[in-house]
Amino acid sequence: MSSSSRAVARLSRVAGHIATSKPSTRLSSSSAAAIKMTHTRKHKVAIIGSGNWGSAIAKILAENTKQHTDIFEPEVRMWVFEEDYQLPSSHAAYSESEHSKPRKLSELINQLHENVKYLPGVPLPENLVADPSILSAVKDASLLIFNVPHQFVSKICDQINGNILPYARAISCIKGVDVSHEGISLFSDVIGRKLGIYCGALSGANIASEVALEKFSETTIAYDPPGTLTPLPEEFPVINHALWKSLFHRPYFHVSMIHDVAGTSLGGALKNVIAIAAGFVDGKGWGDNAKAAVMRVGILEMRKFGLMFFDSCKSETFTEESCGVADLITSCAGGRNHKCAKLSVLQKRPIEEIENEVLNGQKLQGTLTAKEVNEFLKARGKEDDFPLMTIVHKILIGQAKVEDIPHVI
Amino acid sequence: MSSSSRAVARLSRVAGHIATSKPSTRLSSSSAAAIKMTHTRKHKVAIIGSGNWGSAIAKILAENTKQHTDIFEPEVRMWVFEEDYQLPSSHAAYSESEHSKPRKLSELINQLHENVKYLPGVPLPENLVADPSILSAVKDASLLIFNVPHQFVSKICDQINGNILPYARAISCIKGVDVSHEGISLFSDVIGRKLGIYCGALSGANIASEVALEKFSETTIAYDPPGTLTPLPEEFPVINHALWKSLFHRPYFHVSMIHDVAGTSLGGALKNVIAIAAGFVDGKGWGDNAKAAVMRVGILEMRKFGLMFFDSCKSETFTEESCGVADLITSCAGGRNHKCAKLSVLQKRPIEEIENEVLNGQKLQGTLTAKEVNEFLKARGKEDDFPLMTIVHKILIGQAKVEDIPHVI
Numbered sequence: 001m002s003s004s005s006r007a008v009a010r011l012s013r014v015a016g017h018i019a020t021s022k023p024s025t026r027l028s029s030s031s032a033a034a035i036k037m038t039h040t041r042k043h044k045v046a047i048i049g050s051g052n053w054g055s056a057i058a059k060i061l062a063e064n065t066k067q068h069t070d071i072f073e074p075e076v077r078m079w080v081f082e083e084d085y086q087l088p089s090s091h092a093a094y095s096e097s098e099h100s101k102p103r104k105l106s107e108l109i110n111q112l113h114e115n116v117k118y119l120p121g122v123p124l125p126e127n128l129v130a131d132p133s134i135l136s137a138v139k140d141a142s143l144l145i146f147n148v149p150h151q152f153v154s155k156i157c158d159q160i161n162g163n164i165l166p167y168a169r170a171i172s173c174i175k176g177v178d179v180s181h182e183g184i185s186l187f188s189d190v191i192g193r194k195l196g197i198y199c200g201a202l203s204g205a206n207i208a209s210e211v212a213l214e215k216f217s218e219t220t221i222a223y224d225p226p227g228t229l230t231p232l233p234e235e236f237p238v239i240n241h242a243l244w245k246s247l248f249h250r251p252y253f254h255v256s257m258i259h260d261v262a263g264t265s266l267g268g269a270l271k272n273v274i275a276i277a278a279g280f281v282d283g284k285g286w287g288d289n290a291k292a293a294v295m296r297v298g299i300l301e302m303r304k305f306g307l308m309f310f311d312s313c314k315s316e317t318f319t320e321e322s323c324g325v326a327d328l329i330t331s332c333a334g335g336r337n338h339k340c341a342k343l344s345v346l347q348k349r350p351i352e353e354i355e356n357e358v359l360n361g362q363k364l365q366g367t368l369t370a371k372e373v374n375e376f377l378k379a380r381g382k383e384d385d386f387p388l389m390t391i392v393h394k395i396l397i398g399q400a401k402v403e404d405i406p407h408v409i
Numbered sequence: 410m411s412s413s414s415r416a417v418a419r420l421s422r423v424a425g426h427i428a429t430s431k432p433s434t435r436l437s438s439s440s441a442a443a444i445k446m447t448h449t450r451k452h453k454v455a456i457i458g459s460g461n462w463g464s465a466i467a468k469i470l471a472e473n474t475k476q477h478t479d480i481f482e483p484e485v486r487m488w489v490f491e492e493d494y495q496l497p498s499s500h501a502a503y504s505e506s507e508h509s510k511p512r513k514l515s516e517l518i519n520q521l522h523e524n525v526k527y528l529p530g531v532p533l534p535e536n537l538v539a540d541p542s543i544l545s546a547v548k549d550a551s552l553l554i555f556n557v558p559h560q561f562v563s564k565i566c567d568q569i570n571g572n573i574l575p576y577a578r579a580i581s582c583i584k585g586v587d588v589s590h591e592g593i594s595l596f597s598d599v600i601g602r603k604l605g606i607y608c609g610a611l612s613g614a615n616i617a618s619e620v621a622l623e624k625f626s627e628t629t630i631a632y633d634p635p636g637t638l639t640p641l642p643e644e645f646p647v648i649n650h651a652l653w654k655s656l657f658h659r660p661y662f663h664v665s666m667i668h669d670v671a672g673t674s675l676g677g678a679l680k681n682v683i684a685i686a687a688g689f690v691d692g693k694g695w696g697d698n699a700k701a702a703v704m705r706v707g708i709l710e711m712r713k714f715g716l717m718f719f720d721s722c723k724s725e726t727f728t729e730e731s732c733g734v735a736d737l738i739t740s741c742a743g744g745r746n747h748k749c750a751k752l753s754v755l756q757k758r759p760i761e762e763i764e765n766e767v768l769n770g771q772k773l774q775g776t777l778t779a780k781e782v783n784e785f786l787k788a789r790g791k792e793d794d795f796p797l798m799t800i801v802h803k804i805l806i807g808q809a810k811v812e813d814i815p816h817v818i
Contacts, residue, residue, distance in 0.1 A: 205697070207696065215696045216695055217702055218701075251816070254818070287624045288616060289615055289620065290626055293627040295734075296735040296738075319734075320708075320728060326704065329701040406660065
C-alpha cells in the first residue's frame, strides 16, 4: 500500500469515526470502478477447506466471481479432503444406480452442487468446483482463501509451498489464534511465513449455518500487506480493500475492511473465554444486568490484551467491529461455550462432563483458550491485569467460585 | 473541578484506555481518604422519588450513608408522592388492628421498612426515611438525587426552587432525554437550570428489580460541573467523583465515574430504538448473527448522534461504558421494546396492539423515541445519516418493511 493511499485510508477512518456509522473503510463505487479499468488478466480464486464454514464461504466466493467477471475468473476451486460418503436414500437426488454405494465426496459435490456431508441442504453455485488434489486446487490461483481446522494449517502449507503463484495473496478464515506460554501466533502469519506471501484475516459474528442460509450478517476482513511482497504483475486488477470486498461482500454478508489483522484474529479466540464467564453468570440466574456487565468488561479486557501484546492492534477493532463486540454478543447469546458453562453451574457439575455430553467428543474452545491465555499471562507476570480472563480459568480449575466474579471486575 | 484535577482525570482516562479494563476514573483509596480528612460537616442526602427504580436507588444511598458516616449524615430522606395503600392481608407484617384499612404509603414504608407498593419484598435500610412533604425532604440536603417519572421533573423543580441549599449538587437517575423537533433537553440540564445548581446523570444496564435484589450490575455516573457554581462551604467534604462513588458504589452495584453527561443520558433513550430493531430481527428468526449486526450498527449510530449534536460527547461513553454498550445489550436481551417488536413481527400485528396487551396501558418508550428522534433529524435534514434509527421509525409507521433493514446498514 502506498503512503498516499495509507493517508487516504487513515483520513477515511478518522472521518468515519466522527461522521458515519458505516464501516470506516468501505470504499466508494468510484474506487471499485477504478479497479476494473486498467487490467487485462483476471484473478483466479481457490479455497482450501470444505467443512461447514469453508463451504459457506466457498458459496459466497463463487457467487461473487460469477457476478464480477470483469475482475475474477468465474470458476472457484475448492480443495476437498477426500473421503467416501454414502448419500442417504432420503436425499432428493438419490438414485439407486448411482448412489447405492459410498462415493467420493468431491464427486458428489460436483454432481449435486451441494456439500452433502458438511453443509447438507444448501445449493452451491455451479461455478464452484470441488477438487480432491490440493496442488491442482491452488494452481494458478492469485487469491487463496484458507478455511481449514487450525491443526492442519502447518501441514497444508508444507504441501503447497512452491506450488503457488509467488505473487498470490491470501485471507485466512480460520477462527482464533494459537496461544501458548511461549507466545501467540496468528494463523494468517503462519500461512504468510510458510508460503512467502501475505495473508490477511476474516472474522466476525458468523455462525456458519446462518451464513449458508443467507441470513443477514456482517464480517470484518483485515488486510494490511507490507511493501516488500513479490509484486503482482501489472496486468492483474490491484489487490486492495475494494477487491477483497468485491470477493466477499454479499447483500446478506456485509464486509467491513480494516487494517488490524491481530485484533481481528484475537477477538475470535478471546471471546470464547468471556462467553464462559457469561454462561456462568446466566447459570447463577444473576440476570441481564450482570451478564451485560461481564460482556462489557470482557470487551475491554480483550482490547487491553490486544493493545498490550500487539503494536498494530487498534482499540476500535474490539469496540466497534463485527470481529469484536458483535462476535462477542453472538457467542454470549447462544454459543457452545456459553451453553456448557451455564449448564455446568445449573447442574453443579464440572464443565468437562457437560462438554462430553453436549459436544459429542468435540472439545470446547473456550476452556482450552482460557488455559492457554492463562499460561501466556502467567509467564509474563500479567495475570492481575486481566482479572476476568484469569478468574474464568481459576473457576474452571476449581481455584475460584463464580461468586468471585463481581469482586474482580 | 480544578484544572489540575481535570488534568489528572484526563491522564487517568488515557492511561486507563491503554492499560486497564477497569472504569477509567475509579479513584484510588488514597483519594477517598483525602476526602475524609479536611471537613467538619457532613453531607445530607435526599432522594426525590420512590417508585421501583427510586426505591432501589434509595436503598443503595442509605446503605452507603450508614457505611460512610464520616462523609454523610446516615439519615436519607426519600420524598414519597403520598397515596393511600391497602396492605394485603397476605403480607407477613399484616395486623388486623393496624392494616384493616388503607394507610398512607409513607407511613407504611417507615413502619415496615419496605416500599410495599412499588418495591414489595425488598427490605429497606432503617436510616431511609419516607417523607410525604417534598420541602421537608430536601431541606438542608447538600446532595439531591432525582428519580421521578420524567413528566414530573419540571413541576417538582418549581415546587422546591428556593427551598434548597444554594450550594447543593444533584444527580439525575431519570432515564433518557427529552427529544422534540425543536431540540434535545437533558433532564439533568432542566433540573440544574430550574434550580440554579449543577446536576449530573446516572444511567446504566440497571433493571430496577435486579438491582433491588442485589444482583450484580454496573452503572455510569457522569459529573462535570462548571467552575461558576455557588461554592460549597469549606467545612463540607468536597463533592467530586470519589464522593459520588462513595455514595452510589456497592459490592453489587459498581460505579464508573465519567465526565460525559450528554452521552450518559442519550444512551438510555436511543437504545430503545435499537432494541426495537433487534426485536424485529428476532421476530423474523434471522438468528444471532443478524441481531449482533443490528446491535453493533446501533451502538455506532447512537455514538454518531451524540458526537454530531453534543460537543461534550465522547465516543467511548457509547462503546465502553455501562450506559452505552451494556445498557443496549440488556435492552436487546429482554427489554419490553425488544419483546413487543418481536411479537409484532411474529404475530403480524401492529406494535400498538401488542403494546396495549402486554404493557397494561403503559406506552412503549422506544416507539415514542423513534418518532421524536425522527422529527428531530428530519428538521435538520439528517435522516439519511442515521439509517437504522430512520428505518425503525419508517417500519413503525408502515412506510418500510423489516426486510429493508439489511439494505440500509
